[in-house]
Amino acid sequence: MSRNTWFELLRTGVAIAAALTIGFVVTSLVSESPVEAFGYFLKGPFTSIRRFGSFLEAAVPLTFTGLAVSLVFSAGQFNMGAEGQFFIGAVAATAAGVFLDLPPVIHTIVCLAAGMIAGAIGGFIPGVLKARWNASELVASLMLNYVFLKLGMYLITYHLRDPSAGALVSLPLKESSWLPQFTRTTKLHAGIFVMFLVVFLCYYFLYRTSRGYEARMTGQNLSFARYSGIPVLKVILLIQVLGGAVAGLGGAVEMLGIYRRFQWQASPGYGFDGVIIAILARNNPLLVPLAAVFLAYLRVGADVMAMYADVSAEMVSIIQAVIILLVTAEAFLAGYRHRLTLKEVKQRASAS
Amino acid sequence: MHPLLKAVFSASFAASILRVTTPILFASLGAVVADLSGVVNIALEGMMLISALMGVIASAFTGSAWVGFLAGVASGILVGLVLGYFHLKLRTNVILAGIALNLLAAQGTVFVLYAVAHDKGVSSSLPSKVMPEVQLPIIKDIPVLGAIIGKQNILTYLSLIAVVVVYLFLYKTSFGLRLRAVGENPDAADSVGISVHKVRFIALAISGALAGMGGVHLSMGYVSWFSRNMTSGRGYIALAAKALGRNHPIGAFLASLLFGVTDALSNYMQSLRVPGEFVQMIPYVVTLVVLAVYSGRQLKWGRFSNE
Numbered sequence: 001m002s003r004n005t006w007f008e009l010l011r012t013g014v015a016i017a018a019a020l021t022i023g024f025v026v027t028s029l030v031s032e033s034p035v036e037a038f039g040y041f042l043k044g045p046f047t048s049i050r051r052f053g054s055f056l057e058a059a060v061p062l063t064f065t066g067l068a069v070s071l072v073f074s075a076g077q078f079n080m081g082a083e084g085q086f087f088i089g090a091v092a093a094t095a096a097g098v099f100l101d102l103p104p105v106i107h108t109i110v111c112l113a114a115g116m117i118a119g120a121i122g123g124f125i126p127g128v129l130k131a132r133w134n135a136s137e138l139v140a141s142l143m144l145n146y147v148f149l150k151l152g153m154y155l156i157t158y159h160l161r162d163p164s165a166g167a168l169v170s171l172p173l174k175e176s177s178w179l180p181q182f183t184r185t186t187k188l189h190a191g192i193f194v195m196f197l198v199v200f201l202c203y204y205f206l207y208r209t210s211r212g213y214e215a216r217m218t219g220q221n222l223s224f225a226r227y228s229g230i231p232v233l234k235v236i237l238l239i240q241v242l243g244g245a246v247a248g249l250g251g252a253v254e255m256l257g258i259y260r261r262f263q264w265q266a267s268p269g270y271g272f273d274g275v276i277i278a279i280l281a282r283n284n285p286l287l288v289p290l291a292a293v294f295l296a297y298l299r300v301g302a303d304v305m306a307m308y309a310d311v312s313a314e315m316v317s318i319i320q321a322v323i324i325l326l327v328t329a330e331a332f333l334a335g336y337r338h339r340l341t342l343k344e345v346k347q348r349a350s351a352s
Numbered sequence: 353m354h355p356l357l358k359a360v361f362s363a364s365f366a367a368s369i370l371r372v373t374t375p376i377l378f379a380s381l382g383a384v385v386a387d388l389s390g391v392v393n394i395a396l397e398g399m400m401l402i403s404a405l406m407g408v409i410a411s412a413f414t415g416s417a418w419v420g421f422l423a424g425v426a427s428g429i430l431v432g433l434v435l436g437y438f439h440l441k442l443r444t445n446v447i448l449a450g451i452a453l454n455l456l457a458a459q460g461t462v463f464v465l466y467a468v469a470h471d472k473g474v475s476s477s478l479p480s481k482v483m484p485e486v487q488l489p490i491i492k493d494i495p496v497l498g499a500i501i502g503k504q505n506i507l508t509y510l511s512l513i514a515v516v517v518v519y520l521f522l523y524k525t526s527f528g529l530r531l532r533a534v535g536e537n538p539d540a541a542d543s544v545g546i547s548v549h550k551v552r553f554i555a556l557a558i559s560g561a562l563a564g565m566g567g568v569h570l571s572m573g574y575v576s577w578f579s580r581n582m583t584s585g586r587g588y589i590a591l592a593a594k595a596l597g598r599n600h601p602i603g604a605f606l607a608s609l610l611f612g613v614t615d616a617l618s619n620y621m622q623s624l625r626v627p628g629e630f631v632q633m634i635p636y637v638v639t640l641v642v643l644a645v646y647s648g649r650q651l652k653w654g655r656f657s658n659e
Binding site: 030078125129142143144146147151153154272275279312314315321326332 | 455
C-alpha cells in the first residue's frame with residue numbers, strides 16, 4: 001500500500017471515529033440512557049434479518065447518487081443537483097410505470113430509461129448554463145432541486161394521483177414494470193444488478209476512456225486541461241448530463257424495486273448523502289458502494305435508535321457533517337503526514 | 353382590471369414585497385460581505401435556519417424578543433466562525449464545508465426542536481415572542497407610501513438600514529478597504545501586512561450576523577414560530593441575488609427586491625386557483641432564468657469561476 005493510500009485510510013478512519021464520538025456526546029446530552037441509545041444506533045442494522053435487508057436496500061439508491069456526485073466532482077463541478085434528479089427520475093419512472101402497457105422486461109427497461117432521461121435533463125440545465133453562460137452550477141442546481149420537487153409533486157397530485165386512495169399517492173405501478181424482489185422478508189431487488197453495472201460503467205468511463213481522462217484532467221487543473229487542448233466546456237456539459245442520468249436512473253430503480261406506488265411527500269435526501277459518499281470514496285466509482293453501505297448503516301442505525309430510544313434519527317446529521325468537514329480538511333492530521341514523509345526521506349537518504 | 357393586476361398594483365402588495373424581501377436581503381448582504389473578502393459562503397442557508405430556531409428558543413425561555421434576536425445573531429456569528437475555522441485553519445474546501453453545515457442545520461434543527469419542544473414539525477408549543485412592528489410617525493400618513501413603508505416589522509427597517517451600513521462599511525471605512533483588498537488579491541494584501549485570515553474570519557462573522565438577522569425575521573417576524581426547513585432555499589437565493597447584484601450592497605438590495613416580488617406574487621397566487629406546486633416553483637424558476645440571462649455573455653475561452 002502506498003504511503004498516500006495508507007494516510008488517506010487513516011485520516012478517514014480518524015474522522016469517522018471523531019464523528020461517532022461527537023455523536024455519542026450529543027446523544028448523552030438529550031438521552032436518559034445514552035449508552036443504550038447509542039448501542040441501538042451501532043447494532044441496529046444487525047438486529048433482525050428485515051433490518052439487515054433494509055440496510056442493504058438503502059445502499060442501492062445511495063450508490064447511485066454517490067456515483068452521480070462522484071462523476072461531477074471528478075470534473076471539478078459543484079453540481080448539487082443529484083437530490084432533484086433522483087426525485088424527478090422516480091416521478092418519471094412512476095409515470096411510465098402507470099400509463100404504459102408493455103410486456104414485463106421491456107416495460108421495466110422503458111421505465112428505467114424514462115428516469116434516466118429525466119435525470120439527464122436535470123443535469124443538462126445547470127451544465128448548459130455553466131458551459132454557455134458561466135452561470136454558477138452550484139446555485140443553478142440548488143434552485144433546480146426545488147423546481148423538480150415542486151414539479152414532481154404537481155405531476156403526482158394532478159396527473160398521477162390515485163383518487164381512491166386516502167393519502168396522496170400515485171396510481172399503482174403496473175406489475176410488468178416492477179423490478180423483482182428476491183425474498184419475502186426483505187425488499188432486496190434486482191435493481192442491485194443494475195447498480196453494479198452502473199458502478200462498473202462509471203469506473204470504465206472515468207478511468208478507461210479518453211473522455212473520462214479529460215474529465216478528470218479538467219477537475220484537477222482546469223487551465224492546464226484547457227491549454228492542452230481539452231474541450232473543457234463540452235466535457236463539463238457531458239459530465240453533468242451523465243451525472244444527472246445516473247441519479248435519475250437511481251430514482252427509477254428505487255421506485256420500481258421498493259415501492260408499488262409513488263408515495264414520497266418530500267425529497268428523501270439521498271442526493272446530499274451522495275455528496276458524503278463521493279467524499280468518502282474519493283470520487284472513485286469502485287469505492288462508492290462501500291461508502292454507500294456505510295451511509296446506509298448510519299441511516300438504518302439511526303432509525304432503529306429513534307424507534308427504541310429517546311433520541312431522534314436526525315442525530316446522524318451531526319455525524320455526517322463532522323465526517324465531511326474532517327475528511328475534506330486538508331490540514332487535518334497534516335502534521336502527521338509531514339512527519340511520515342520526513343521519516344521516509346531520511347530512510348532513503350541513509351540507505352543511499 | 354384583472355383581479356391579479358389590481359392586487360399587484362395595490363399598496364398592501366407592495367408592503368408584502370418588503371416583508372418577504374427582508375430575510376433574502378439580510379442574507380444577500382451577508383453573501384456580499386463574505387464574497388468581497390474572498391470566501392463563498394454557501395452556509396447562509398444553514399446559518400439562517402439555526403438562527404431562526406435559536407431565536408425562538410431563547411425568546412421562549414426568557415420571554416424577551418430582543419434576547420431571542422441577540423441569540424439568533426450570536427448563533428449566526430458562531431456558525432460563521434466555525435466555517436472560518438474549517439476553511440481557513442483546517443483548509444476544508446469552503447463549498448463542501450458549507451454543504452456540511454447546511455446539512456447539519458437542516459436536520460440538527462429538527463433534532464434540537466424535538467429535544468426542546470417534542471415536536472419535529474413546528475415550534476408552536478413554545479411560547480416564543482415576535483419582534484415588534486413599528487409605525488413611522490409622519491411617513492405613515494403619506495398616502496400610498498405610508499401604506500407601503502409606514503408600518504413594518506422592525507427587522508424590515510433594520511434590513512433597509514443594513515444596506516446603507518454595509519455599503520458605508522465596505523466602501524468608506526479603512527477596514528472595508530482592507531476587506532476588499534483581501535478578496536481582490538490576498539497575496540498583495542498579505543505583503544502589506546494585512547492578516548488575510550483575520551479579515552476573513554471577521555467577514556464571515558459579519559456575514560453570519562446578517563444571515564442570523566434574516567433567520568430571526570423568518571421565525572419571529574414573518575411568522576411567529578419555527579418550522580422545519582423554513583428557509584426553503586432563501587440562503588441559496590441570496591447567493592443568486594449577490595451575483596445578480598454584482599457583489600454590491602445596493603445591487604444586492606435591488607436583486608433581493610426582485611426575488612421578493614416573485615415570492616410575494618407566489619404567495620398571492622396561492623390564494624387564487626392556480627395549483628400550489630406550480631406557484632411555489634416561481635421564485636426558483638425566476639432565479640434560474642435570471643442567472644442565465646444575467647450571466648449573459650457567452651463563453652468561448654472565457655473565465656471560469658467556481659462559485
